[in-house]
Amino acid sequence: MAGAPRDGEELLPFDPAEGDGPRVAFIGRVRSPWRPDGEHPKNIRKAREMGGAARIELDPAYAPGLKGLSAGQYVIVVYWMDRARRDLLVQNPRHVEAPRGTFSLRSPNRPNPIALSSVVITDLDLEAGRIGIDAIDCLDGTPLVDLKPWLETVDIPPA
Amino acid sequence: MAGAPRDGEELLPFDPAEGDGPRVAFIGRVRSPWRPDGEHPKNIRKAREMGGAARIELDPAYAPGLKGLSAGQYVIVVYWMDRARRDLLVQNPRHVEAPRGTFSLRSPNRPNPIALSSVVITDLDLEAGRIGIDAIDCLDGTPLVDLKPWLETVDIPPA
Numbered sequence: 001m002a003g004a005p006r007d008g009e010e011l012l013p014f015d016p017a018e019g020d021g022p023r024v025a026f027i028g029r030v031r032s033p034w035r036p037d038g039e040h041p042k043n044i045r046k047a048r049e050m051g052g053a054a055r056i057e058l059d060p061a062y063a064p065g066l067k068g069l070s071a072g073q074y075v076i077v078v079y080w081m082d083r084a085r086r087d088l089l090v091q092n093p094r095h096v097e098a099p100r101g102t103f104s105l106r107s108p109n110r111p112n113p114i115a116l117s118s119v120v121i122t123d124l125d126l127e128a129g130r131i132g133i134d135a136i137d138c139l140d141g142t143p144l145v146d147l148k149p150w151l152e153t154v155d156i157p158p159a
Numbered sequence: 160m161a162g163a164p165r166d167g168e169e170l171l172p173f174d175p176a177e178g179d180g181p182r183v184a185f186i187g188r189v190r191s192p193w194r195p196d197g198e199h200p201k202n203i204r205k206a207r208e209m210g211g212a213a214r215i216e217l218d219p220a221y222a223p224g225l226k227g228l229s230a231g232q233y234v235i236v237v238y239w240m241d242r243a244r245r246d247l248l249v250q251n252p253r254h255v256e257a258p259r260g261t262f263s264l265r266s267p268n269r270p271n272p273i274a275l276s277s278v279v280i281t282d283l284d285l286e287a288g289r290i291g292i293d294a295i296d297c298l299d300g301t302p303l304v305d306l307k308p309w310l311e312t313v314d315i316p317p318a
Binding site for chain 1: 169171172173175176177178179180181182183184185186202203204207220221223224225226227228233234235237239241245248249258259260261262263264265269270271273275276277278279293304305306307308309310312313314315316317
């Protein structure tokens with residue numbers, strides 16, 4: 001949460017992490033080839049191009065919740081970007097021309113640093129609570145908060 | 160979080176709400192025609208069929224974060240289903256044949272009751288922090304936790 005804002009950036013006058021909202025439970029970890037000090041992809045499309053195995057590891061208590069999933073199925077991985085800053089409201093990333101609101105960007109920096117990746121299950125071990133997935137762009141060890149089946153009728157907006 | 164599980168359902172041996180994870184910040188509310196004691200849709204497809212205006216109301220502090228969004232754009236509304244139970248790991252909903260793991264269902268009941276709806280912005284008032292959307296299936300007053308642009312290259316899994 002440190003660091004001075006860049007030109008045109010705006011901060012919240014408070015830290016959203018310090019409120020009285022409900023607590024998120026970390027239910028497992030995302031395993032990926034990406035380390036903070038190494039090369040890592042900007043988005044999931046780049047992660048697919050770069051290759052490298054990725055998987056989800058659920059904490060053992062949550063493993064029974066995987067029953068009904070199968071290889072080949074599309075799922076949305078919901079994770080918590082625990083290195084992001086939560087007070088950045090208007091951002092000035094290098095790839096945009098003028099400062100933009102956080103809610104118009106997919107930046108990890110947001111009041112609730114929740115990220116979504118739509119992926120394919122490549123293999124799974126229900127007993128161990130492990131799911132292989134085709135790719136993911138987050139850092140190794142990122143906390144997992146949910147996993148949902150991706151549904152065409154729900155997850156594609158109307159034409 | 161109350162109520163006995165149905166046949167074949169499994170509960171977590173602890174309450175995920177009672178852990179030491181980070182706190183979610185409620186950044187606004189979803190406004191919808193749906194009340195707990197009235198008719199309400201099972202999913203967003205049904206909500207579209209039933210009609211009825213829906214909108215997002217951001218708390219004033221967060222309104223500057225909308226800069227860069229515009230009418231006609233697709234967004235993912237991320238909200239917190241605050242009436243859900245968080246300890247249900249295997250569920251037996253009426254529409255499935257056998258009990259299924261929570262992570263294979265879009266049920267509101269899950270360790271982190273985060274829901275996603277992919278919608279279209281119909282109009283917006285940046286100053287007031289209000290966004291009209293085509294439809295939504297959650298109850299009126301549901302807490303908002305994030306808003307993200309929907310991106311075809313990110314939010315549709317690979318073929």
